Amino acid sequence: MSNDRHVPVMLQRCLDMLAPALERPGAVVVDCTLGLGGHSEAMLARFPEVRLIGLDRDKEALRLSGERLAPYGDRATLVHAVYDELPEVLDRLGIPKVDGVLFDLGVSSMQLDEADRGFAYAQDAPLDMRMDQTTGISAAEVLNTYPAGELVRILRAYGEEKQAKRIVSAIVREREKEPFSNSARLVELIRDSLPQAAKRTGGNPAKRTFQALRIEVNRELEAVENAIPAAVKALAVGGRVVVLSYQSLEDRIVKGVFAAGAATTAPPGLPVVPEKYQPRLKLLTRGAELPTEEEVAENRRAAPARLRGVERIREDVL
Numbered sequence: 090m091s092n093d094r095h096v097p098v099m100l101q102r103c104l105d106m107l108a109p110a111l112e113r114p115g116a117v118v119v120d121c122t123l124g125l126g127g128h129s130e131a132m133l134a135r136f137p138e139v140r141l142i143g144l145d146r147d148k149e150a151l152r153l154s155g156e157r158l159a160p161y162g163d164r165a166t167l168v169h170a171v172y173d174e175l176p177e178v179l180d181r182l183g184i185p186k187v188d189g190v191l192f193d194l195g196v197s198s199m200q201l202d203e204a205d206r207g208f209a210y211a212q213d214a215p216l217d218m219r220m221d222q223t224t225g226i227s228a229a230e231v232l233n234t235y236p237a238g239e240l241v242r243i244l245r246a247y248g249e250e251k252q253a254k255r256i257v258s259a260i261v262r263e264r265e266k267e268p269f270s271n272s273a274r275l276v277e278l279i280r281d282s283l284p285q286a287a288k289r290t291g292g293n294p295a296k297r298t299f300q301a302l303r304i305e306v307n308r309e310l311e312a313v314e315n316a317i318p319a320a321v322k323a324l325a326v327g328g329r330v331v332v333l334s335y336q337s338l339e340d341r342i343v344k345g346v347f348a349a350g351a352a353t354t355a356p357p358g359l360p361v362v363p364e365k366y367q368p369r370l371k372l373l374t375r376g377a378e379l380p381t382e383e384e385v386a387e388n389r390r391a392a393p394a395r396l397r398g399v400e401r402i403r404e405d406v407l
Contacts, residue, residue: 096388096390096391098384098391098394099380099394102378103333103396104131104135106373106374106398107132107191107329108135108136109327109400110188110328110329111135111188113188113327116138116140116188116189117141117187117188117189118132118141118142118188118191119143119175119189119320119323120141120193121144121316121320122145122191123144123145123150124147124150124193125153125157126143126157129141129143129165130158133164140164140166141161141164141166142166142178142179142182142187143158143165143167144168144175144178145167145169145170146170146307147221148222148223151169155167169221171221172192172312172316173311173315173316173319175190175316175323186323187323187325188325188327188329189328189331190323190328190330191330191331192330192331192333194309194332194333194334194335212272213273214271215227215272216229216232216269216272216275216302218302218307219306225306225307227306228303229269231306232260232264233268237257237261240257240260240261241254241257243301244257244297244301246301246338247301247304247305247310248297248301250297250298250301252282252283252284256298259279259281259282260275260278263278275295276293279295280294300336310338310342313334313339313343314342317332317343321346321350321370321399321401324401325401326402326403327402329398331398333395333396334394334395334397335394335395336393340397343397344377344397347370347372350370351369351372353368354366364406365406368402369402369405370402371402372397372398372399373397373400374396374398377395377396378395378396378397379395380392380396
C-alpha cells in the first residue's frame with residue numbers, strides 16, 4: 090500500500106489558516122471529513138487546548154482514526170455522520186457555535202486504496218462506491234437501473250463528460266445482455282466506446298464516468314451545497330471555515346457561498362451601508378490557493394486540490 094494515504098493535503102496551509110481561530114481559549118473545531126484522521130491529529134497536536142469533533146460517513150474510517158486519535162482522549166469526539174448533518178450533530182452535542190470547520194472533500198485515500206470498494210478504475214473491483222457501506226444504492230445499481238436519459242445527465246453534470254451519450258448507449262446495450270457488477274468491464278466498455286481523439290487526453294478515459302457515479306451514489310454535491318452554508322452558520326464571530334476541494338463542481342459551490350457571504354447586500358446608492366447589509370464573511374484566500382510543486386511531487390493526490398477559507402466577521406442580523 091502506498092504511503093500517499095498518510096499524507097494530508099496542504100496540511101500546513103490549513104493549520105496556518107485556522108490558527109487565529111483555534112488559538113482562542115476553549116476553541117472547538119469540526120473536521121467534517123475525518124478520513125484517516127491526519128488533519129485532525131495535526132490540529133490536536135498543534136492547538137493543545139482545542140476540542141475536536143470529527144465526522145465521517147465511513148465506519149471503517151471512524152474505527153481507524155479512532156485508534157489514531159485515542160492518545161488525545163476526550164478532546165476528540167468522533168461521530169458517524171455525513172457532513173451535511175453538521176447542525177444536527179452540534180445540536181446533539183449541545184454546542185451552539187464553533188471556532189473552526191475543515192472540509193477535505195472528495196474520496197479519502199483509504200477508500201481509493203482499498204481495492205474492494207470499487208472507487209478506483211485502475212483495478213478490478215465490485216462497483217460499489219458507497220462511502221457509507223451500510224446505506225444507499227451502489228454504483229452497479231445506478232448503472233443497471235437508471236434510465237438512459239438520467240445516466241447521460243449524471244455523466245454530463247457530475248463528470249463533465251463530453252461523450253456521455255456514446256458511453257450511455259454502450260452501457261444500456263451491454264446491461265441488457267448482463268448487468269454490471271465489476272469495474273474492469275465498465276472501464277473496457279468506456280475505452281471501446283470513445284473516439285480515438287478523446288482517449289489521447291486527460292489520463293484514464295474512465296475517470297470522468299467514475300467521478301460522476303461516485304458523486305451520484307454518495308449525493309456528494311447535494312451534501313456540499315447543504316454543508317458549506319451550515320458550517321458558516323455554525324461559526325462564532327472570528328471563527329474560520331477552510332475547504333479543500335478536488336474538482337471544479339465542488340469548488341464552484343464553495344466559491345459561491347463564500348462570495349455571497351463576503352458581499353454587501355445593500356441596495357445600490359445608499360450613502361451609508363446599514364449593519365444588516367454588511368458582509369458576514371471575510372475571504373482569506375484570493376481565488377483558490379493551489380498546492381506547491383514540491384507537495385504535488387511528494388503526494389500526487391494533492392495535484393487537483395483547491396483551497397479556500399473565510400472568517401466570520403459579523404453575526405447574522407435577523
